Amino acid sequence: MNLWLNLSNLGDVATTGIVAAMIAAGLAFGQTRRAAVLWCVLMAIEIALVVTSKIAFLGWGWGICSLDFTGFSGHATRAMTIYPVLFHLVLNRASHARQGAGILLGVALGLAVGVSRLALHVHSPSEIAAGWMLGGGIAFLFIWIGKDLKSFELKKYATLIGVLMLSVLPAPEAGATQKLLVDLSIFFSGHVSAFSRQNCGANKLEKNVITMTPTVEHLRGIIFVIRPGGQAYALKFPKDVLV
Numbered sequence: 001m002n003l004w005l006n007l008s009n010l011g012d013v014a015t016t017g018i019v020a021a022m023i024a025a026g027l028a029f030g031q032t033r034r035a036a037v038l039w040c041v042l043m044a045i046e047i048a049l050v051v052t053s054k055i056a057f058l059g060w061g062w063g064i065c066s067l068d069f070t071g072f073s074g075h076a077t078r079a080m081t082i083y084p085v086l087f088h089l090v091l092n093r094a095s096h097a098r099q100g101a102g103i104l105l106g107v108a109l110g111l112a113v114g115v116s117r118l119a120l121h122v123h124s125p126s127e128i129a130a131g132w133m134l135g136g137g138i139a140f141l142f143i144w145i146g147k148d149l150k151s152f153e154l155k156k157y158a159t160l161i162g163v164l165m166l167s168v169l170p171a172p173e174a175g176a177t178q179k180l181l182v183d184l185s186i187f188f189s190g191h192v193s194a195f196s197r198q199n200c201g202a203n204k205l206e207k208n209v210i211t212m213t214p215t216v217e218h219l220r221g222i223i224f225v226i227r228p229g230g231q232a233y234a235l236k237f238p239k240d241v242l243v
Helices: 002-008 013-029 033-060 073-092 095-118 125-145 154-169 176-189
Strands: 221-226 230-239
Touching: 002 095, 013 033, 013 073, 033 073, 033 125, 033 176, 073 095, 073 125, 095 125
Parallel strands: none
Antiparallel strands: 221 230
């Protein structure tokens, strides 16, 4: 069980967020700012696709029930994007053979993270496979566009040690990001509850006519949202946990 949890942690939003930021910083300070912008844009697109797919199902039931698909696996998607790119850049001054081996190692880590999510019964095979394809596509696109990068200056060994340390640190609160998505999907859809695998394919859920105040564990402050019709709602978020 600990093996699967540790592998799963490699795809956690906190771990991959730190590694993605390290890659962006290394590119920016390594005089490859256009590559840094490209990396940030591709990651933003990936995050938007994953979050949209999840909220679309949780809020409105838009999924593929026959495939047990309720949205891209975020862990599998992020891992399959970040680790091939990380090893490609860390080995960008090495021979093509070593670069290729590094990319394959990153792909293997991405596959392992996806398998860990299956072993932990968090996602269906279709969600993992979709995450692998999306993440791998983003990684391949970045590597192909930036294949001539030669000035990546990130401290290689410090990066690798940091990634390994992050993989064995205590995981963030289980299901915290999912809880955030559930709360937001309920708020925006107006339903009293989110769709689940059990009611996948249902035409609709009961509407909530009361102003909602979701409990979101990982943000602080208040965000005001204008819903269709012009009415303003306040989302109140308690303190202190990283999304």
